[in-house]
Amino acid sequence: MAYVIYGDCIDVLDRSCVEVCPVDCIYEGARKAYIHPDECVDCGACEPVCPVTAIKYHDDVPESQAAFIEDNARFFLEPLPGRDEALGHPGGSNDLGPTGVDTPLVSSSPASSRGA
Amino acid sequence: MIPYRVAVVGSGPAGVYAAEALVRSRIDVSVDIYDRLPTPYGLVRYGVAPDHPRIKSIIVALQKVLERPQVRFLGDVHVGVDVTTDELGELYDAVVFATGASVGRRLSIPGEDLAGVCSATDFVAWYSGHPDHAQAAESFPLAAESVVVIGAGNVALDVARLLAKSAEDLTQTDMPPHVLDRLADSSVRDVHLVCRRGPEHAKFTAKELRELLELDHVATKLDAGLLPAGSEDPMTAANLKAFADLAAREVVDGQRTLHFHFWSRPVEFLEAGGAVAAVRLEKMQEVDGAVVPTGEVTELKAGMVVRSVGYHSTPVGTLPFDEDLGRVPHDAGRVLGPDGRALNGHYVAGWVKRGPSGVVGTNRACAADTVVSILADLEGRPPRGVAPDEVDRVLAERGVRPVTYDGWLSIDSEELSRGQVLGRARTKIPDWATLRRVGVPGVRRTSPRSSH
Numbered sequence: 001m002a003y004v005i006y007g008d009c010i011d012v013l014d015r016s017c018v019e020v021c022p023v024d025c026i027y028e029g030a031r032k033a034y035i036h037p038d039e040c041v042d043c044g045a046c047e048p049v050c051p052v053t054a055i056k057y058h059d060d061v062p063e064s065q066a067a068f069i070e071d072n073a074r075f076f077l078e079p080l081p082g083r084d085e086a087l088g089h090p091g092g093s094n095d096l097g098p099t100g101v102d103t104p105l106v107s108s109s110p111a112s113s114r115g116a
Numbered sequence: 117m118i119p120y121r122v123a124v125v126g127s128g129p130a131g132v133y134a135a136e137a138l139v140r141s142r143i144d145v146s147v148d149i150y151d152r153l154p155t156p157y158g159l160v161r162y163g164v165a166p167d168h169p170r171i172k173s174i175i176v177a178l179q180k181v182l183e184r185p186q187v188r189f190l191g192d193v194h195v196g197v198d199v200t201t202d203e204l205g206e207l208y209d210a211v212v213f214a215t216g217a218s219v220g221r222r223l224s225i226p227g228e229d230l231a232g233v234c235s236a237t238d239f240v241a242w243y244s245g246h247p248d249h250a251q252a253a254e255s256f257p258l259a260a261e262s263v264v265v266i267g268a269g270n271v272a273l274d275v276a277r278l279l280a281k282s283a284e285d286l287t288q289t290d291m292p293p294h295v296l297d298r299l300a301d302s303s304v305r306d307v308h309l310v311c312r313r314g315p316e317h318a319k320f321t322a323k324e325l326r327e328l329l330e331l332d333h334v335a336t337k338l339d340a341g342l343l344p345a346g347s348e349d350p351m352t353a354a355n356l357k358a359f360a361d362l363a364a365r366e367v368v369d370g371q372r373t374l375h376f377h378f379w380s381r382p383v384e385f386l387e388a389g390g391a392v393a394a395v396r397l398e399k400m401q402e403v404d405g406a407v408v409p410t411g412e413v414t415e416l417k418a419g420m421v422v423r424s425v426g427y428h429s430t431p432v433g434t435l436p437f438d439e440d441l442g443r444v445p446h447d448a449g450r451v452l453g454p455d456g457r458a459l460n461g462h463y464v465a466g467w468v469k470r471g472p473s474g475v476v477g478t479n480r481a482c483a484a485d486t487v488v489s490i491l492a493d494l495e496g497r498p499p500r501g502v503a504p505d506e507v508d509r510v511l512a513e514r515g516v517r518p519v520t521y522d523g524w525l526s527i528d529s530e531e532l533s534r535g536q537v538l539g540r541a542r543t544k545i546p547d548w549a550t551l552r553r554v555g556v557p558g559v560r561r562t563s564p565r566s567s568h
Contacts, residue, residue, distance in 0.1 A: 019480065020477040020478055020480055020541075021202045021244055021477055021480070021485060022129065022133075022157070022174045022177060022476045022477040022479075022480055023173075023174055023176070023177040024177060035202075041170045041171055041173050041174055042170050042171065042323065043171055043475050043477055043479025044173065044321055044323060044475055045474070045475045045476065045478055046477070047143060047351070048351065049481075056350075057323055057354075059326070060322070060350075060354050062144040092177075092180075094140070
């Protein structure tokens with residue numbers, strides 16, 4: 001169980017959540033941020049600071065966004081497009097930095113006007 | 117190139133995250149983190165509920181900061197006593213006060229000082245093995261069958277949940293043995309949570325409320341009729357759903373019962389035999405957006421009362437302090453003097469800066485904001501160049517022997533082995549003498565790296 005960032009983050013990538021995460025478990029893709037399901041400690045700091053309400057605890061993710069529960073995990077557990085190895089457990093997003101790449105689900109999403 | 121030197125007072129999340137933001141910044145800086153206690157991590161160690169190990173694991177992230185080569189830990193140093201705030205101001209290029217808010221707010225109603233009425237701050241510190249509270253067990257009459265907890269936040273809920281859980285549920289935690297023994301002898305059957313406003317206003321988080329659904333031996337009672345149909349605010353809606361589930365649930369083997377009382381405020385604590393015996397509650401209602409008393413009064417039996425209605429800070433050394441707000445006046449983290457101007461080189465972060473709000477991570481952004489001010493103020497100003505061991509010399513002259521990070525690792529490893537003997541991950545050392553004996557060994561010995 002962990003907090004999950006879903007589709008509303010795409011092309012917004014506000015990063016307020018990254019700043020309040022006490023364990024550095026929110027990683028930056030090209031268009032969206034992803035929470036590491038194993039590194040998250042369920043503290044809930046990220047949920048209220050998201051300007052587009054795109055973060056929920058696993059159990060509270062709306063049905064329409066359920067695909068993002070698995071997709072957050074996929075960002076870490078499967079090799080990202082163009083990469084040979086999965087990210088695995090980097091142990092901190094601050095040291096890793098932005099990855100510049102998204103999961104197929106996110107990169108195939110239509111461009112959002114929200115970030116403009 | 118001489119690095120800047122910054123002192124951080126307080127090794128809770130705000131202090132450690134301030135140190136992290138400094139060492140990750142563009143300037144060359146070394147940071148000394150002071151704590152009054154021999155042990156680091158503040159409320160993550162002494163406030164986060166012992167049955168919430170996942171949140172406690174934030175310590176792993178804080179530990180990484182303390183292990184950075186630019187960072188030193190100086191535990192068991194009481195700033196304002198062992199070394200003054202002014203002295204720190206002269207020894208460092210900047211001083212960040214992150215001393216938290218450790219005093220529970222009072223209700224200011226009759227009977228508040230009766231035996232058996234305590235603040236959640238003290239009760240939490242006691243069961244967390246805080247060395248200032250090792251002797252405090254008599255303050256908490258767990259022989260009471262009915263306990264009233266006043267407050268509608270997660271601290272109140274932590275206290276209520278721990279009182280409602282069985283001792284077996286808690287043996288796997290890091291609570292010290294004397295605390296577990298007392299909880300095992302507890303006669304508590306009913307725990308009443310008293311909330312001034314309605315379920316839609318309560319500051320509990322849904323995740324903590326849902327946790328109650330998993331407690332097989334704890335029945336939960338609340339008046340489902342008080343639950344509004346829903347809320348546009350997603351977090352309130354999640355709480356209401358959790359309350360509805362709690363109201364609907366049937367517990368077959370309920371050894372204890374947790375009751376939620378909404379729209380109620382305590383107006384007096386009633387005495388019998390020299391100690392609290394009951395709480396007089398008044399029904400509240402909302403009129404034109406204001407919460408007002410109805411005049412309707414009831415009494416609730418209570419052999420013990422825990423008030424959890426917020427915290428305030430205490431003054432630090434000679435630092436300016438706003439008694440009304442219970443915190444240090446500041447502008448973007450810069451401490452403000454009586455004339456309203458920023459004091460040179462003094463900063464605040466965390467609860468002493470913004471009051472007791474938010475969760476652990478809130479302090480990370482808060483500390484980072486303060487560090488932005490520090491960096492701007494240091495811009496163009498060369499480092500003072502005070503030798504790093506100057507403060508060590510000052511402390512040694514006064515007979516102060518700080519617990520270093522290695523000293524803490526000795527305490528840590530002793531706690532882990534004490535836990536291992538009992539089949540638990542960790543058992544805390546709750547007294548000053550042992551913490552000091554283990555933390556400042558006569559001969560420095562190497563200890564294994566900590567694992568949490």
